[in-house]
Amino acid sequence: MDKNIDILKEKLYRENNLGHDELKALIDTNMKSLDEEIFNLARQTKEQYYGKAVYFRGLMEFSNYCRNNCYYCGIRKGNLNIRRYRLTAKDILDSCKIGHRLGFRTFVLQSGDDPYFTDDKIVEIVDMIKNRYPDAAVTLSIGERDYASYRRFWEAGTDRYLLRHETANKAHYNRLHPESMSFQRRKKCLYKLKDIGFQVGAGFMVGSPYQTVDNMVEDLLFLKELEPHMVGIGPFIPHKDTVFKDKEGGDVNITLLMLALVRLLLPKVLLPSTTALGTIDPLGREKGLMAGANVVMPNLSPKNFRADYSLYDNKIATGLEAAEGIDDLRERIESMGLKADMSRGDHVDM
Numbered sequence: 001m002d003k004n005i006d007i008l009k010e011k012l013y014r015e016n017n018l019g020h021d022e023l024k025a026l027i028d029t030n031m032k033s034l035d036e037e038i039f040n041l042a043r044q045t046k047e048q049y050y051g052k053a054v055y056f057r058g059l060m061e062f063s064n065y066c067r068n069n070c071y072y073c074g075i076r077k078g079n080l081n082i083r084r085y086r087l088t089a090k091d092i093l094d095s096c097k098i099g100h101r102l103g104f105r106t107f108v109l110q111s112g113d114d115p116y117f118t119d120d121k122i123v124e125i126v127d128m129i130k131n132r133y134p135d136a137a138v139t140l141s142i143g144e145r146d147y148a149s150y151r152r153f154w155e156a157g158t159d160r161y162l163l164r165h166e167t168a169n170k171a172h173y174n175r176l177h178p179e180s181m182s183f184q185r186r187k188k189c190l191y192k193l194k195d196i197g198f199q200v201g202a203g204f205m206v207g208s209p210y211q212t213v214d215n216m217v218e219d220l221l222f223l224k225e226l227e228p229h230m231v232g233i234g235p236f237i238p239h240k241d242t243v244f245k246d247k248e249g250g251d252v253n254i255t256l257l258m259l260a261l262v263r264l265l266l267p268k269v270l271l272p273s274t275t276a277l278g279t280i281d282p283l284g285r286e287k288g289l290m291a292g293a294n295v296v297m298p299n300l301s302p303k304n305f306r307a308d309y310s311l312y313d314n315k316i317a318t319g320l321e322a323a324e325g326i327d328d329l330r331e332r333i334e335s336m337g338l339k340a341d342m343s344r345g346d347h348v349d350m
């Protein structure tokens with residue numbers, strides 16, 4: 001058995017591909033006892049394309065209004081217990097100003113699926129940022145929209161778009177979301193975004209309720225097929241005001257394993273070591289970087305709003321996680337033998 005696993009690892013490292021049963025065997029073995037070698041292979045793979053660089057992105061959570069009611073998410077429409085906020089265009093620009101001065105050259109604008117921010121408003125905001133900071137990349141992460149809307153965002157100069165697929169199994173998708181949402185539509189959005197020319201990010205949660213090992217394999221194979229430029233993976237963490245408040249959270253080691261497998265399947269991918277990972281383990285972010293991740297996303301939102309962007313309980317939003325902590329974060333990264341990199345950090349093929 002062990003010998004077979006070694007052969008699988010070797011094949012994955014050399015060919016950047018494995019079939020369903022092979023991936024499943026690899027995950028099953030690692031769930032019994034974690035094999036550090038897979039992290040080393042993932043790290044080596046990352047270094048072939050990105051060297052020691054860890055890219056910094058400035059994250060702005062500009063609205064926590066959301067028209068969706070995802071069972072896992074704290075900013076779901078049905079949560080009446082949170083204070084809703086929207087940043088103004090001026091607030092967003094002010095944050096960009098601070099971020100740019102700190103050295104950030106990527107701004108990630110994330111929000112709930114908030115219809116208040118019409119296509120016109122988004123275009124206006126992107127336009128302003130691009131005019132003022134032509135040397136910075138702009139990433140949008142604002143949910144599902146039409147082809148025509150995405151096209152307008154692209155024409156306004158948006159460089160990248162993040163939209164996690166959440167789970168690639170339709171039946172599983174339907175257990176995490178109300179009937180008004182569809183995996184088919186989400187998947188279509190991802191293909192539209194790729195077609196238009198964005199650097200596209202997909203991704204999923206590890207340990208979301210009802211997720212099986214087969215589901216994770218399906219996520220990995222879906223990502224292999226989609227070939228996104230970025231992949232966001234973090235553990236599921238329950239939120240007290242959601243349908244899943246009593247469900248168990250995702251496991252650190254399985255999350256790390258998924259990061260490593262994504263790196264090995266998609267060698268050139270930009271892979272963040274996520275806030276959720278840093279939330280469930282004080283060394284989570286560092287461990288993610290050792291498992292093949294190469295991006296960190298400190299929070300640039302104005303401090304007084306951060307607590308309200310509560311996707312899950314105990315979300316970290318200060319210290320190393322925040323823009324004010326970037327010197328510390330930089331130091332920690334450098335002390336791991338990695339290189340903090342504030343440049344745009346585009347995908348190597350773009």
Ligand code: 5AD
Nearest residue numbers: 072073164235236237238276311312
């Ligand atoms: N735990 C972990 N991640 C979550 N997200 C939403 N709710 C949770 C939660 N409870 C993730 C989703 C979404 C991203 C912005 O945050 O994957 O796409």
